[in-house]
Amino acid sequence: MVKDIKTSKRKWLNIGFVVLCAALLIFLYLAPDETTTPLPKDDTHIEFHSIASKKEADKLCISCHVEDGDATPLPDTHPDPYRCLFCHKRN
């Protein structure tokens, strides 16, 4: 009897944990998409919408988006600029 109660308690704890993880994942998945400027669709950036390798694209982004570059440098508050297209989505 006592054992049954314990098992069912643990079952609900496990379900709660899974639900919490799912909620976190969904939150993390949606958050950057909603707040981060997508990659613009202008003449400058159009080639990056079709570039096959996102890794190659990332290297090229920095050639313009730097301090003293041709375009807006990354703001001081910018997160680690590792994979540009991971956050600045190609919509």
Ligand code: HEC
């Ligand atoms: C040839 C130079 C050049 C390259 C390469 C380039 N950009 Fe840009 N980017 C610009 C210019 C110019 C603008 C428009 C105005 C500005 O930000 O100065 C711009 C604007 C942007 C904006 C919008 C900024 C805003 O204030 O709304 C984002 C986001 C952006 N670029 C991301 C990228 C990413 C990601 C890459 C690589 C895939 C990239 N750019 C490659 C020149 C470049």
Ligand code: HEC
């Ligand atoms: C982890 C997500 C992430 C990555 C990776 C990332 N960015 Fe950003 N980027 C952001 C966010 C969030 C902002 C707005 C930050 C702010 O206003 O402080 C931003 C802002 C910018 C801006 C200024 C214009 C705007 O929309 O506010 C430019 C330009 C830019 N990013 C270019 C790049 C480039 C180029 C790379 C790759 C070298 C890159 N980003 C990688 C999340 C990211």
